[in-house]
Structure formats: C-alpha cells, structure tokens
Amino acid sequence: xxxxxxxxxxxxxxxxxxxxxxxxxxxxxxxxxxxxxxxxxxxxxxxxxxxxxxxxxxxxxxxxxxxxxxxxxxxxxxxxxxxxxxxxxxxxxxxxxxxxxxxxxxxxxxxxxxxxxxxxxxxxxxxxxxxxxxxxxxxxxxxxxxxxxxxxxxxxxxxxxxxxxxxxxxxxxxxxxxxxxxxxxxxxxxxxxxxxxxxxxxxxxxxxxxxxxxxxxxxxxxxxxxxxxxxxxxxxxxxxxxxxxxxxxxxxxxxxxxxxxxxxxxxxxxxxxxxxxxxxxxxxxxxxxxxxxxxxxxxxxxxxxxxxxxxxxxxxxxxxxxxxxxxxxxxxxxxxxxxxxxxxxxxxxxxxxxxxxxxxxxxxxxxxxxxxxxxxxxxxxxxxxxxxxxxxxxxxxxxxxxxxxxxxxxxxxxxxxxxxxxxxxxx
Amino acid sequence: xxxxxxxxxxxxxxxxxxxxxxxxxxxxxxxxxxxxxxxxxxxxxxxxxxxxxxxxxxxxxxxxxxxxxxxxxxxxxxxxxxxxxxxxxxxxxxxxxxxxxxxxxxxxxxxxxxxxxxxxxxxxxxxxxxxxxxxxxxxxxxxxxxxxxxxxxxxxxxxxxxxxxxxxxxxxxxxxxxxxxxxxxxxxxxxx
Ligand code: HEM
Ligand code: FES
Numbered sequence: 154x155x156x157x158x159x160x161x162x163x164x165x166x167x168x169x170x171x172x173x174x175x176x177x178x179x180x181x182x183x184x185x186x187x188x189x190x191x192x193x194x195x196x197x198x199x200x201x202x203x204x205x206x207x208x209x210x211x212x213x214x215x216x217x218x219x220x221x222x223x224x225x226x227x228x229x230x231x232x233x234x235x236x237x238x239x240x241x242x243x244x245x246x247x248x249x250x251x252x253x254x255x256x257x258x259x260x261x262x263x264x265x266x267x268x269x270x271x272x273x274x275x276x277x278x279x280x281x282x283x284x285x286x287x288x289x290x291x292x293x294x295x296x297x298x299x300x301x302x303x304x305x306x307x308x309x310x311x312x313x314x315x316x317x318x319x320x321x322x323x324x325x326x327x328x329x330x331x332x333x334x335x336x337x338x339x340x341x342x343x344x345x346x347x348x349x350x351x352x353x354x355x356x357x358x359x360x361x362x363x364x365x366x367x368x369x370x371x372x373x374x375x376x377x378x379x380x381x382x383x384x385x386x387x388x389x390x391x392x393x394x395x396x397x398x399x400x401x402x403x404x405x406x407x408x409x410x411x412x413x414x415x416x417x418x419x420x421x422x423x424x425x426x427x428x429x430x431x432x433x434x435x436x437x438x439x440x441x442x443x444x445x446x447x448x449x450x451x452x453x454x455x456x457x458x459x460x461x462x463x464x465x466x467x468x469x470x471x472x473x474x475x476x477x478x479x480x481x482x483x484x485x486x487x488x489x490x491x492x493x494x495x496x497x498x499x500x501x502x503x504x505x506x507x508x509x510x511x512x513x514x515x516x517x518x519x520x521x522x523x524x525x526x527x528x529x530x531x532x533x534x535x536x537x538x539x540x541x542x543x544x545x546x547x548x549x550x551x552x553x554x555x556x557x558x559x560x561x562x563x564x565x566x567x568x569x570x571x572x573x574x575x576x577x578x579x580x
Numbered sequence: 581x582x583x584x585x586x587x588x589x590x591x592x593x594x595x596x597x598x599x600x601x602x603x604x605x606x607x608x609x610x611x612x613x614x615x616x617x618x619x620x621x622x623x624x625x626x627x628x629x630x631x632x633x634x635x636x637x638x639x640x641x642x643x644x645x646x647x648x649x650x651x652x653x654x655x656x657x658x659x660x661x662x663x664x665x666x667x668x669x670x671x672x673x674x675x676x677x678x679x680x681x682x683x684x685x686x687x688x689x690x691x692x693x694x695x696x697x698x699x700x701x702x703x704x705x706x707x708x709x710x711x712x713x714x715x716x717x718x719x720x721x722x723x724x725x726x727x728x729x730x731x732x733x734x735x736x737x738x739x740x741x742x743x744x745x746x747x748x749x750x751x752x753x754x755x756x757x758x759x760x761x762x763x764x765x766x767x768x769x770x771x772x
Contacts, residue, residue, distance in 0.1 A: 312715065316736060319713030338637045340663055340714070348631065435657060435664050435708075437715040439735050455737050458751050460687075466751045467712055524738035 156375070158387040160188045185372065191390035192397055193378035195567050199273070200376065200397075201404035202266035207364065208405060209259035214357050216252040217301075224304065226350035228343040231306035232431045250420040256298050257423045258412050260446035263291060272505060274381055274493030279374045281485040286367040288481045290360055295447070297356040300349040302444060303341070307428035312441045314341040314349070320454070323471040340434055380566045381493025382559055386573050389563035440523055448520025449513055453477050453539070455524055456532040473536060480543045487543055490551035492559065500554040504546050512538040642772030644764070647703065655720040657708055660759060660771045664708030666720045666732070667769070670743060675701065677730065678744035688755045692744040695758050705761055705769065706745045710734040712752035717741060732756065 162183040164170035173179045183189045223242050225234040238245035267287070270276055276284035303314045318341070322332040337344030375384060384390055391397075415422065423445055427438045443451050457470040464472075480487075495502050515535040522528040565571035643660045647667060650656055655668035670678075678692040696703060708716050712734065718724040719732035719741075727733030728749060729742035739750030746755040761771040 312736075316713040316715065322713070334632050337631055338633045339661060340709075342637070342662065344634065344637065434662055435659065435716065437717075437734075437736065439718075441715065441736055455751070458738070458749075465753045467753045470751060524736065529738070 155184060155189065155372070156191045156384065156387070156390065158390075159184070159191050160392055162187075162189055185368065186393055186398070188392040188394045190372065190375075190393040191384075191387075192376050192393050193384055193389060193563050194391045194396075195378050195380065195563050196376065196397065196400075197379050198400075198404060199265070199269040199379075201401055202262050202269060204401040205262045205404060205408050206259065206266055208408070209255060209262055210357065210360060210364065212255045213252065213259060214361075216248050216255060217354070217357065219248050220252055221354060224350075226304065226347050228306060228346050228432075231304065231346060235305040247416070250416050252301075253424060254412065254415050254420060256301065257444070257446065258408070258415070259294065260298070262408070263294065264446075267291070271509070272495045273377060273379060274488065274490075274495065275377050276485045277488070277493050278485065280371065280377060282370040283367060284485060285482060286363055286370055288478070290363050290367060292478065293356055293360045293363065297353060297360065298444065298446065300353040300356075303346065303349045304353060305428060306346060306432045308430045308432060308438050309425045309428040309441065311341055311432035311434065312437055313443055314345060316441065317443075318345075320471045320474070323465075323468045325468065341432075377493060378563060379494060379496065380560055380563060381497070382561075382563055382566065385562045386564070388571070388573070442521050445521065448518075449516035450474050450477060450520070452516040452520035452528075452532040453536045455520075455529065456536040458529060473540075477536075477539060480540070484543065484547075488547045488551055490554065490556070492556040497557045497559055498550075498554060499557060500550050501547075504542065504550060508538060508546065509542050511535075512542065642770055644768060644770050646768055648767035652702065654722075657716075657720050658771065660707075664716050665759060665771055666704070666706050666708045666745070666756070668704040668706075668720065668745075670702045670704055674730065674743035678742060678746075681742065681744075681746075687747050687753065690744070690746060690755055695744055695746075695755070697761075697763060700763055703763075703769070704743075704745060705771070706756035706758050709757065710736065710739055710752055711747065711754040711756065712737055712739050712750070717756070 162173070162180040164173050164179065169179050180189075220238065223234065223238045223245060225231060235249070238249050240246075242248075270284065270287070299313070299317055303310045314336075318332050318335050321335060322328045324331060333339060335345075336342075337348065375390075425442065425444075427441075430438075442448070451474075454470045454474040457466045457473060460466050461469045490498060490501065492498055495505055512535040515531050516539065519528040519532040519535070560566040562571045562573065564573070641661055643658055643665070645656075645658050645667060647656075647669070650667065650669045652669045652671045653674075655666055658665045658667055675692065683689045683691055692704075693701065695706075708720065710717050713736060715734050715736035717727075717732035717734040717739070719726040725733045725735070727740035729740050731743045731745050731748075732741040733739070734741075734750065734752065737751050739752035740748050741752075741756055742748050744755075747753070759771055761769050764770050
C-alpha cells in the first residue's frame with residue numbers, strides 16, 4: 154500500500170518497460186526506495202540508521218564471503234588460517250579488520266535504531282509487526298556475531314563458546330543433553346567450530362530475508378516521524394528519492410568516515426588481546442568478557458548470584474538475560490499510551506532519560522567489568538530497574554500521564570500552520 | 581451427464597459419494613497427508629541426530645596419573661576427555677576445614693568422605709570445570725587465587741569452592757564434579 158498521491162512508476166526507456174511488464178522488479182524498487190515511496194517530510198537523523206543497518210549487513214556479507222575463501226574451519230588450523238589471512242593474504246588484514254569492526258559498527262547502528270524506536274514509540278500500532286520483525290533480526294544478529302567470534306579460535310573465542318553454550322545447560326532436565334547436542338561434544342571442539350562456521354555463513358542470509366519482511370511491513374503504514382502524528386495529506390510527505398536518498402547518503406558518508414577511522418587507526422581497540430592467544434581448553438583467561446555489544450546482557454546474566462525461591466541462581470540469570478530481550482516483543486502492548494512520540498510525553502520522557510538510559514548505561518559498564526563488588530550490586534539494581542521499567546512503569550505512566558498537545562499535522566509541526574487544519578476547523 | 585469437456589464433474593462425484601459418513605476421498609486425503617507428514621518428520625531425525633557427539637568423541641577414554649610427586653597442599657591439572665581434572669593432595673588442615681562445615685547448610689550437600697575414596701581421603705580428584713558455565717576455576721596452580729573458602733575460585737562469574745571443592749558462594753549450582761576413578765596402586769590413579 155502507499156498513499157494515493159504517491160508517484161507512479163513510468164519506465165523511461167523501452168528496455169525497462171519490457172522488463173517491468175514481465176517482472177515488475179524496477180517498479181518494486183521504485184516504490185520501496187525510489188520516488189514512489191512518500192515519506193514524512195520531518196524525519197530527523199535518527200531515521201538514518203535503518204538504511205545504515207542495511208549497509209552494514211551488505212558490508213558483512215561481502216567481507217565475510219571473501220574471508221571464507223581463506224579461512225579454514227578446523228580446530229587444528231583455524232587460528233593459523235586467521236593469522237594467514239592477517240599476514241599472507243593480499244589485503245587480508247584489511248578484510249578481516251573490516252569484518253570484525255563491521256560487526257561492531259553494525260551493532261552501534263542497530264542500537265541507535267532501536268533507541269529511536271524506544272523514544273519515538275515507533276513500535277506502536279499500526280507498526281507492531283515492523284517492531285517484532287526488528288527484534289527477530291536483533292536476536293539473529295546476536296547469534297551470528299557470537300558464532301563469528303568463535304571462528305578465529307583464540308582464547309576468547311573458545312571460552313566465549315563454552316560459557317554461552319553453558320547457558321543452555323541451565324535449563325532444567327534437558328539442559329545438559331541440549332548443550333552436548335549443540336556442541337557435538339562435551340566441550341567446544343572441532344564439531345562445534347564446524348557447525349558454527351556453517352551457521353555463521355547461513356544466518357546473515359536469513360537476516361536479509363527477515364529484513365525484507367521488516368520493510369514490507371513498514372511500507373504498509375509508511376514510516377513514522379518525530380512527532381508521531383500520522384500522515385494526513387500530501388503536504389505531509391516528500392518522495393523518498395531524491396530527498397531521503399540524499400539525506401541517507403550524507404549519513405552514510407559520516408558513518409563511513411567514523412568506520413574507516415576505526416578500521417585503519419584503531420582496528421583492535423574494540424577487540425580483546427587474549428583472542429590473539431590460541432584456544433587452550435586447559436586454562437580460562439583471568440577476565441573473560443564478551444564483545445562490547447553483549448555487555449548489558451552479560452551483566453544481567455551475572456546479576457543473579459543467589460537462588461530465587463526454588464529457581465537456582467544459574468537458571469535465573471539465563472531466564473533474565475533472554476527475558477531482557479524477549480520483553481521487547483511485548484512492548485507494543487505494555488506501553489498503552491495513544492501518543493507515540495516521547496516529545497509529547499512529559500512523564501515518559503523523565504523515566505526514559507533518568508531511568509532506562511542510566512540503567513542501560515550501568516549494565517553496559519558492569520558487563521565489561523570483573524565479577525566483583527561493587528559491580529555485582531550495581532548490575533542487580535540496574536537489572537531490577539530495567540524490568541520494572543518495561544513491565545510496571547511503562548503501563549502505569551501510559552495510564553496516568555497527561556500528554557502535551559499534539560500538532561494537527563506534520564505540516565503544522567514543520568511550518569507552524571497547515572491550510573488543511575484551517576479548512577477542517579471551518580467546516 | 582454433461583458432454584465430454586475433458587474436465588471431471590467434480591461436484592457430481594463428490595455429491596454421489598457423500599451419502600453418509602466418511603467419503604472415500606476424505607480417507608485418501610487424510611491417509612496421503614498423514615503419510616507425507618510422518619515421512620517429513622522422520623527425515624528430521626538424521627538432521628537432528630547428526631549434531632550429537634560423533635563416535636570418536638564418545639569413545640571411552642581414560643587417563644592414568646602418577647601422584648607420588650604431589651606434596652600435601654599441592655595440586656596438578658590433568659587432562660581427561662580434553663577437559664581439565666584437578667588432582668589435589670589435601671593438608672590435614674584443609675581436611676579439617678572441610679569436615680567442620682555443617683553439611684545441611686550447603687547448596688549441594690555432600691561430605692568430604694563422599695567425595696573421596698576410602699583410604700585416600702587426602703586425594704581430592706574433581707573435574708576442573710566450573711558447574712556454572714564451564715570455566716576452569718583457579719586454585720590448582722601455584723599461587724593462584726583459591727577464593728574465600730580456600731579451595732577453588734572461578735574468575736568468570738565469581739564462584740567460590742571450598743577445600744572439598746563444594747560450591748559455597750556465587751552462581752554455580754553444584755559442587756565440582758568428581759569423575760569416575762580408582763587407585764590402581766598407592767601412587768597411581770586411573771581416571772575414567
Ligand atoms: C550479520 C552479519 C555478520 C556479523 C555480525 C558477523 C560477525 C563476525 C564476527 C564478530 C567475527 C569475528 C571477527 C574476529 O574477531 O576476527 C566474524 C568472523 C568471520 N566471519 Fe562473520 N559476520 C557476519 C556475516 C558473515 C558472512 C555472511 C560470512 C560468510 C559468508 C562471514 C564469514 C566470517 C568468517 C570466515 C570469519 C572468520 C575470520 C575472522 O575471524 O575474521 N561472516 N564474523
Ligand atoms: S563459569 Fe564459573 S562462575 Fe560462571
């Protein structure tokens with residue numbers, strides 16, 4: 154669906170017309186990211202991150218396919234083949250750094266994209282499906298990145314694999330057999346490395362499929378916008394191309410500038426030096442931490458140190474860690490306020506900036522810190538707030554809050570007045 | 581009867597068959613879809629089962645170890661099924677500490693005697709695999725952190741084990757596992 158005033162595709166040259174009559178792919182592209190997609194005129198830079206995430210996915214697939222031409226997924230040689238890529242393969246060092254830092258860049262972009270959704274209420278009706286597909290993509294990304302990090306078969310790779318598959322061991326009854334089945338052994342070894350490689354290769358293409366569903370669902374109501382007010386008329390929108398292709402192009406330039414700065418000047422800043430030590434099943438590094446993008450969730454995992462009624466501490470940590478993301482699936486129904494944007498929600502805004510964001514910052518910090526006091530206690534408090542925020546505070550705020558007055562339309566929000574609003578008022 | 585148009589008179593056939601009870605066509609439908617469904621599920625079996633440990637990984641193995649050089653208070657790390665095993669010669673004081681604990685107060689109640697072999701109570705042989713998420717705890721090596729209870733300390737998420745390698749503090753649910761082993765002589769243990 155699109156708005157009635159959307160531009161219609163009219164092929165300019167006969168070849169395109171010939172193709173379009175037989176396979177309407179040109180039309181599809183035109184309506185999805187071309188002049189045929191009308192977009193609210195007031196999008197700010199937070200709306201750049203979707204396109205950037207798409208760019209990162211392509212970046213990871215291209216660099217990944219190339220790395221896979223030189224990498225060998227066998228426990229005996231995996232570490233050496235990674236070093237071979239770094240030292241012997243032409244441009245290998247750059248491709249590997251591009252892929253490793255590309256994963257970090259991907260998560261930065263996706264976290265900002267999710268943050269945009271949280272603040273502007275993008276998950277609300279009629280875009281629930283867009284949001285749900287987004288959470289699925291995020292879960293798949295986490296699985297992909299985790300398995301990718303195992304591939305170089307360094308110390309962090311090995312112990313990361315051990316600890317994360319150990320999470321499944323916490324499930325009552327089936328936990329241990331499940332863990333052994335996942336690993337194909339009692340500890341990570343060749344079987345695990347091989348299957349992780351196979352899945353690490355596959356999952357990005359699954360992600361690409363879900364991205365298509367995500368965008369399909371988005372294009373039914375069209376993009377939301379910073380006011381959260383739905384599009385009312387033609388004056389509220391502008392065509393995606395050339396306006397947002399230009400804005401996204403500028404954003405991509407800024408992104409590439411920062412990404413290349415990391416890639417060429419600080420390629421190991423986000424990595425862990427222990428991963429340049431070959432995997433050693435006999436000795437755990439003194440301080441094992443996951444990649445930075447997992448820190449908040451790792452902090453939640455470690456926050457549970459004592460049994461919780463009849464649930465053992467180990468299981469509780471695992472439930473909470475998965476629950477902290479699964480709760481996002483319910484967000485459209487937990488936040489029942491009819492007003493989308495945080496701009497017009499004074500109480501929501503307070504809890505957002507002074508509650509959720511600090512709690513996430515604390516979790517992020519503690520996830521990278523050693524499992525000692527005061528970090529454990531800080532994680533516990535932040536974890537408690539995190540769940541309270543989604544499960545209790547959001548529903549209550551939605552029912553007691555008095556939102557600020559909304560503009561009549563996007564046009565009014567931008568220009569200060571909307572002719573349609575006056576017409577409407579007069580009639 | 582209609583003219584021969586090359587298409588079957590589907591409605592007529594269905595009407596003729598649907599006198600009472602089950603139509604023959606329903607039976608064929610259910611049988612066909614049922615058989616295809618069962619077949620489909622059965623083909624999942626090899627796909628699921630191929631992920632389980634292969635025969636070479638499952639092959640029984642054992643490790644023999646001469647413990648004569650391990651002094652009281654010392655421990656070594658051996659390898660059993662590609663995983664570390666801690667072999668520890670407890671001092672009299674460590675044994676006393678382990679026995680002084682009220683077993684009922686433990687998360688995974690076991691006495692030191694239950695975790696060692698008769699006649700070899702000073703030999704504490706356990707897997708070096710934290711029961712939380714599988715890291716190798718510290719405390720077997722010279723000068724390593726033994727944790728608050730003088731046994732082992734897992735640095736990954738802070739689990740403390742006592743001198744009988746029983747879980748005392750932190751997220752791990754169980755004591756360090758005691759593998760199957762026997763003393764084949766006074767100084768040789770066979771693990772597995
Ligand atoms: C969602 C997209 C992807 C993400 C988030 C991702 C993430 C990662 C990460 C974090 C690493 C470890 C980097 C390191 O420390 O060296 C890695 C390694 C690797 N990835 Fe990916 N990856 C993605 C897509 C792909 C694709 C599509 C392929 C192949 C078709 C691929 C092939 C590889 C290979 C061969 C390695 C091992 C070499 C190395 O360690 O650099 N990746 N990936
Ligand atoms: S693995 Fe030992 S405390 Fe988590």
